Amino acid sequence: MYCFDEYLPAVKKMPDNPARNLIFLLLVCGFWTLESFSQGTWTPKTSLSGTSRTFAAGFSIGTKGYIATGANATGTTVYKDLWEWDQVTGFWTQQTSLPPAASARAFAVGFSIGTKGYIGTGVDFGGGSTFKDFWEWDQATNTWIARAILPAAAQAR
Numbered sequence: 751m752y753c754f755d756e757y758l759p760a761v762k763k764m765p766d767n768p769a770r771n772l773i774f775l776l777l778v779c780g781f782w783t784l785e786s787f788s789q790g791t792w793t794p795k796t797s798l799s800g801t802s803r804t805f806a807a808g809f810s811i812g813t814k815g816y817i818a819t820g821a822n823a824t825g826t827t828v829y830k831d832l833w834e835w836d837q838v839t840g841f842w843t844q845q846t847s848l849p850p851a852a853s854a855r856a857f858a859v860g861f862s863i864g865t866k867g868y869i870g871t872g873v874d875f876g877g878g879s880t881f882k883d884f885w886e887w888d889q890a891t892n893t894w895i896a897r898a899i900l901p902a903a904a905q906a907r
């Protein structure tokens with residue numbers, strides 16, 4: 751619990767964005783769900799089955815949460831995998847990773863619209879490249895397709 755005890759005060763001071771705060775704790779300290787933000791009540795859940803990471807992107811569809819991309823703690827390895835957490839079962843399941851045409855990345859952005867999840871932008875620590883591509887994941891088919899390129903300079907959040 752040391753990690754959680756160390757970071758919880760900082761999380762409570764973050765701007766009121768529970769989703770981002772939850773992702774911060776998930777990546778730094780394991781997987782937790784917020785039961786009562788006003789009372790600071792958190793409940794531990796099953797940790798991510800994949801490699802632990804930081805600087806990942808996330809989104810949710812219905813009662814499932816998704817974590818994709820990111821880097822290891824030292825920033826020497828970046829990922830392009832996708833993991834699904836099922837609120838009903840409490841377990842993680844690996845889904846289809848970003849396709850070969852997509853680069854592994856950290857600091858990507860993630861969001862969802864309906865039953866589609868989107869991952870885009872980001873940076874490759876090793877090569878220092880920044881990206882402006884976007885990828886759409888279809889929950890029903892567990893497949894990725896390339897979407898329109900961001901019509902601006904490459905970004906990393």
